[in-house]
Amino acid sequence: MTDAGAALPVAPPTAGPIAILPAGGGTALHEDAVTSAGGTVSELDDSARGLVWLDPRDPTGLSDALDAAPGVGWVQLPFAGVDAFASLIASHGDRILFTSAKGAYAEPVAEHALALTLGTLRVLQKRARARSWATEPEGVSLYGRNVVVIGAGGIAQEYIRLLAPFEVSITVVRRSPDPVPGADRTVTTDALDEVLPDADVVMIAAAMTSGTSKLFGRRQFERMKPSARLVNIARGGLVDTDALVSALRDGSIAAAGLDVTDPEPLPDGHPLWDEPGAIITPHQADTPEMVAPLLAERVRLNTAAFLDGAGTGFVGVVDPVAGY
Helix, strand or coil, rough: ECCCCCCCCCCCCCCCCEEEHHHHHHHHHHHHHHHCCCCCCECCCCCCCCCEEECCCEEEEHHHHHHCCCCEEEECCCCCCCCHHHHHHHHHHCCCEEEECCCCCHHHHHHHHHHHHHHHCCHHHHHHHCCCCCCCCCCCCCCCEEEEEEEECHHHHHHHHHHHCCCCCEHHHHCCCCCCCCEEEEHHHHHHHHHHHHHCCECCCCCCCCCCCEEECCHHHHCCCCCCCEECCHHHHHHHHHHHHHHHHHHHEEEEEEEECCCCCCCCCCCCHHCCCCCCCCCCCCCCCHHHHHHHHHHHHHHHHHHHCCCCCCCEEEECCCCC
16 A cells, blocks of 8 residues: 555565665765665665666666566656656566655745746746846736646645645646645546636646647647746646747747756757747756755655555555556
8 A cells, every 4th residue: 555545556565675776976865764764775686675766867777777686576766757767667567666756856846836937927038038128017916817737746736835825726637536635626637628718827747658748739729828828847748849839939828937848958949949938947846956855755765665564655656557
């Protein structure tokens, strides 16, 4: 069982020594997290039963590690998004329990989402590029606006909490119809197009899967009002970049605040860099300094659950079928 009471997707993993890779100077916090939970840090060998994997961009390295240590039954991944490891999770998910950092980085990422929300509403994307004093008043207050939040994970929930002082009306779009605390209404993903026409801000915090690739495209932008703002702090591939550029150019929407892009990194000379309606940050809603202690705490919690052996209390469990 997870910390939320849902059944594990595999049998509880067998407790034992835990390897932390890739090895290097950045593992001390995570080693301390394992030992503080009562665990033993080991080399990657036949004795290893758990693996904390710290490189979010090296699925091949993780695959090689699992081949080298067939006894591993639990893998802790470093990010909330696990799309880079999707094929690996699909092929090993019948025998290995994968946990992610889902929810661990909610506070810094939601804070960044709020910054992009306020920045686009206050036309900071234009102000930052200005070279002379503007005389035409522009800008919109967040107070009392309609906000659509796509996704209902930890980042979305923390963003909703941060929005509370602004007395906005919040609609959450998610796979499940279960209500989300703090939202005025919750609708399923098939109702996305229906809620877009009233949105002043759309904030994307959904998982990237094969089913959500280019969730936002030309049709969605056409349904939004010309004054609407789009904020994406999830994955660049959730948005059709060409459609976004067109929407900004033709005035289908007013602005976009992006911490993620597709492609990523966004190449020099890409049209989005010159688009006056776009604020782009280089996927740094959470910096290593922000997330290292948060990931270490996730490692500590899951190490305790792993060593307990009962298969209860794991946080951020990845569903190998859903892909997140």
